[in-house]
Amino acid sequence: MGVLTDYFRAADAGVVVKYLELSDAASPVGELDGVQAKSVDPDVVLGRLVAAASGGSFVDLDSRAVWPTTPAPTDVPEEGDPWAEGPWVSEVGASARDALAGVSDVAAVTAVWVEAEEVYGDAADWEPFVAELVALARRARDAGESLFCWVSL
Structure with a gap:
């Protein structure tokens, strides 16, 4: 079983929550502007990409969970709990979005990123994916929107 991750843009977390409440789609990508990104988790692997984009080392993405809307359990979630089964959606911080949107040399950033041990x-x-994500980040930034990551098992 693999981890599916998709990145998409939306005006805010409220729009995302409403979409997820009303939609039975497996992923928002297709109905919302986004890119599929199998195995590019919103914490470590995306963090490595943002670091490559910003010329630094690992970057805190300042992400926050927006789905499920119930408080995260402090212990292992029980079967049936949305935190146990997903999907999960987090909002990526604006500084990470802007670092990606500011990439001018996709090939160079990709070359640095794939050196991370978490990237296979x-x-x-990977360059076509990075180019798509950079373009998505630009559209989000230019529209005053946020980037979100949808994760499912």
């Missing part, structure tokens, strides 16, 4: 594959395989 070579730069040629």
Whole structure:
């Protein structure tokens, strides 16, 4: 079983929650502007990409959970709890969105990013995804929107 991760843009968390409450789609990508990103988790792997984009080391993405809307359990969630089964959606911080939106050399950033131990594959395989994510981040920034990550098992 793999982890599915998709990135998309929306005006705010309220729009995302309303969408998830009303939709039975597996992922918002397709109905909302986004990109599919199998295995690019919103914490470590995306953090490595944002670090490559900003010329630094690992970056705190300042992300926050927006779905499920119930408080996260302090212990292991029980079967049937939305925190146990997903999907989960988090909002990526504006500084991470802006770092991605500011990428001018996708090939160079991708080449640095694929050197991270958490990234599998070579730069040629990942460059189209990075280009799509950079373009998505630009559209989000230019529209005053946020980036979100949808995760499902």
